[in-house]
Amino acid sequence: MTKGQKRMEVSEGELDLFVNETSEGPQELLPKQGTPLEEFYVEEGYVLRVPEGEGVDLDEVDFDSIPEDETMIINMGPQHPSTHGVLRIMMELDGETILRSKPVIGYLHTGMEKTAEMLTFMQGSTNVTRMDYLSPLNNELVYSMAVESLMDLEIPPRATWIRMLMSELNRISSHIMWMATNGMDLGSTSMMIYGFRERELILGFLEKVTGLRMNHNYIRPGGVAADLPDGWYDDVEAICETIPFRVEEYQELLTGQPIFRERVEGVGVMTQEQALALSATGPILRATGVPWDLRKTMPYLYYDQVDFDVIVGSVGDTYDRYSVRLNEILESVRIVEQVVEKMPTGEYKTLDRKVTPPPRARIDESMEALIHHFKLHTEGYRVPAGENYVAIESPRGELGCYIVSSGENRPYRVHVRAPSFVNLQSLPVMLHGGLIADSVAVISSVDPVMGEVDR
Amino acid sequence: MSENLDIDHSVVFVRRLEYLNFVQTLRSQGFEMCADLTAVDYLEFKERSLPKDVEAQRFEVVVNLLSLSKGKRLRVRVQIPDDDPWIDSIFREYPGSEAMEREVFDLFGIVFKGHPDLTRILMPEGWEGHPLRKDYAPGRVPVQFKEVKRTR
Numbered sequence: 001m002t003k004g005q006k007r008m009e010v011s012e013g014e015l016d017l018f019v020n021e022t023s024e025g026p027q028e029l030l031p032k033q034g035t036p037l038e039e040f041y042v043e044e045g046y047v048l049r050v051p052e053g054e055g056v057d058l059d060e061v062d063f064d065s066i067p068e069d070e071t072m073i074i075n076m077g078p079q080h081p082s083t084h085g086v087l088r089i090m091m092e093l094d095g096e097t098i099l100r101s102k103p104v105i106g107y108l109h110t111g112m113e114k115t116a117e118m119l120t121f122m123q124g125s126t127n128v129t130r131m132d133y134l135s136p137l138n139n140e141l142v143y144s145m146a147v148e149s150l151m152d153l154e155i156p157p158r159a160t161w162i163r164m165l166m167s168e169l170n171r172i173s174s175h176i177m178w179m180a181t182n183g184m185d186l187g188s189t190s191m192m193i194y195g196f197r198e199r200e201l202i203l204g205f206l207e208k209v210t211g212l213r214m215n216h217n218y219i220r221p222g223g224v225a226a227d228l229p230d231g232w233y234d235d236v237e238a239i240c241e242t243i244p245f246r247v248e249e250y251q252e253l254l255t256g257q258p259i260f261r262e263r264v265e266g267v268g269v270m271t272q273e274q275a276l277a278l279s280a281t282g283p284i285l286r287a288t289g290v291p292w293d294l295r296k297t298m299p300y301l302y303y304d305q306v307d308f309d310v311i312v313g314s315v316g317d318t319y320d321r322y323s324v325r326l327n328e329i330l331e332s333v334r335i336v337e338q339v340v341e342k343m344p345t346g347e348y349k350t351l352d353r354k355v356t357p358p359p360r361a362r363i364d365e366s367m368e369a370l371i372h373h374f375k376l377h378t379e380g381y382r383v384p385a386g387e388n389y390v391a392i393e394s395p396r397g398e399l400g401c402y403i404v405s406s407g408e409n410r411p412y413r414v415h416v417r418a419p420s421f422v423n424l425q426s427l428p429v430m431l432h433g434g435l436i437a438d439s440v441a442v443i444s445s446v447d448p449v450m451g452e453v454d455r
Numbered sequence: 456m457s458e459n460l461d462i463d464h465s466v467v468f469v470r471r472l473e474y475l476n477f478v479q480t481l482r483s484q485g486f487e488m489c490a491d492l493t494a495v496d497y498l499e500f501k502e503r504s505l506p507k508d509v510e511a512q513r514f515e516v517v518v519n520l521l522s523l524s525k526g527k528r529l530r531v532r533v534q535i536p537d538d539d540p541w542i543d544s545i546f547r548e549y550p551g552s553e554a555m556e557r558e559v560f561d562l563f564g565i566v567f568k569g570h571p572d573l574t575r576i577l578m579p580e581g582w583e584g585h586p587l588r589k590d591y592a593p594g595r596v597p598v599q600f601k602e603v604k605r606t607r
Contacts, residue, residue, distance in 0.1 A: 047553075049572045051580065106577040113562075114586055276487050276523070279551025292523055385503065389491065389519055389530060400491050402517060406500040413587075417491040417519070425554050454577060 085450030116414035120380030159223035223349025268430035268442035282397025288316035489549035491519035513537035
């Protein structure tokens with residue numbers, strides 16, 4: 001049975017939901033909230049449903065017999081500089097207009113969820129940090145929070161504030177990185193250079209704190225790996241002073257520039273209903289006007305103690321997604337400033353020696369500390385059996401971690417709800433009816449990180 | 456399933472045959488988004504704690520629904536037997552579950568009935584086996600690099 005026949009069969013079973021006698025054909029009698037997008041798909045055909053591996057031998061094609069109005073399927077990627085990695089998009093084109101498209105993923109699949117089952121809980125954060133390589137600290141945060149929720153572990157206030165500081169700085173660097181690549185996709189090379197310059201400012205600080213520019217493995221179950229270094233205050237202050245000033249420059253360079261606006265305004269429009277139905281989160285959802293930010297609506301860490309605004313757009317086009325991200329940088333700076341003010345003194349990780357290793361100096365003095373250190377780094381700690389789902393707001397949307405423990409020292413299953421993976425589904429809707437030249441802007445506006453998509 | 460579900464707990468166990476109806480009810484009661492859909496293979500962890508009326512099966516499909524209006528999350532857990540792993544697709548209620556269901560099909564081999572395009576998403580199309588199953592041994596598929604000349 002072909003796919004078309006299947007779909008017919010399904011809709012026949014649903015016929016009692018329709019009224020057949022209207023002038024415009026059958027109409028659905030459901031409240032607007034309950035309208036599934038399937039109907040849109042069938043009618044307008046956003047998503048291309050063809051096998052991924054099919055090819056045509058050009059020698060066997062009889063070009064004279066091809067009708068004038070035949071559409072063409074071409075592949076964009078996986079090796080294309082504007083697809084942000086190894087994203088491949090099959091597009092059905094009518095001339096230059098995109099009719100249907102299909103994101104093809106999996107080129108970077110490395111089985112990280114399977115790997116996570118073989119690492120101890122302590123080693124797990126080295127694994128998850130490599131998923132979304134532009135905001136590694138958020139990945140570590142959600143994993144650590146999931147593990148802690150199973151253990152009922154309280155972490156000290158300073159550790160929580162450090163986590164907030166780091167994850168907000170990471171959000172700034174991720175958004176700035178997006179600004180840079182987005183600028184490059186749209187032909188603004190200066191934006192790329194500027195973006196990388198500012199990102200380096202933040203990565204320099206992250207390196208100072210964690211020892212690494214990326215893949216930090218800094219936030220771990222039980223707290224953070226190390227305390228903030230001496231002089232961190234000055235560095236953060238420098239960042240908070242520089243970034244808003246530089247954002248002003250971006251405003252001048254991009255926001256106020258007619259060529260940029262022409263390329264992004266009204267391109268890749270997505271409505272609120274579509275975004276909700278397609279489970280899009282993060283800046284994509286907020287650009288359509290839904291004020292949904294997990295930091296505000298379901299606060300975690302101490303986000304309920306800081307003052308910030310949720311940025312929303314109105315139209316849901318590429319420009320809105322751009323300005324949501326741009327303004328979120330400023331909001332994150334606001335949060336960072338408040339975090340710096342409120343940063344308490346105290347422990348940076350829990351003192352439960354069954355979870356976090358003792359300080360290096362203690363190992364030389366105490367036999368018990370040595371044993372704890374040895375046990376933690378060889379066997380690891382055991383987490384009570386259970387399962388939980390924890391979600392945070394990553395720069396790309398809802399980043400969730402579903403973790404199952406069987407009471408062993410390794411997680412039984414770790415699933416990461418990657419925002420990019422889910423957000424990619426909205427690409428066909430955004431691309432539909434647009435020009436192929438705009439597809440670059442639209443793909444960029446989704447901000448996919450392929451390491452996270454394929455995991 | 457009663458029409459007015461009073462949900463104050465965040466985890467609900469549903470039987471496979473009632474699953475689609477249950478999700479439809481939730482959809483009409485303000486759970487606007489399917490935040491996440493995944494599965495777990497409980498082959499090596501059979502003694503897990505479940506409510507008394509739930510019969511443990513090998514697979515479990517876990518659906519995370521999100522209500523933006525109520526600010527609530529709900530986790531729906533469905534038991535799927537080993538010998539006949541299928542479940543209804545919720546694509547028509549939540550089109551956003553499309554890629555997630557494909558992922559579960561790809562990595563666990565659970566068939567979603569009514570899904571418009573149930574093909575592999577992460578693994579190559581011709582791949583054999585479902586990698587996240589517990590009895591799938593990594594490295595079982597021999598990787599042979601043909602015609603590699605030995606330099607030494």
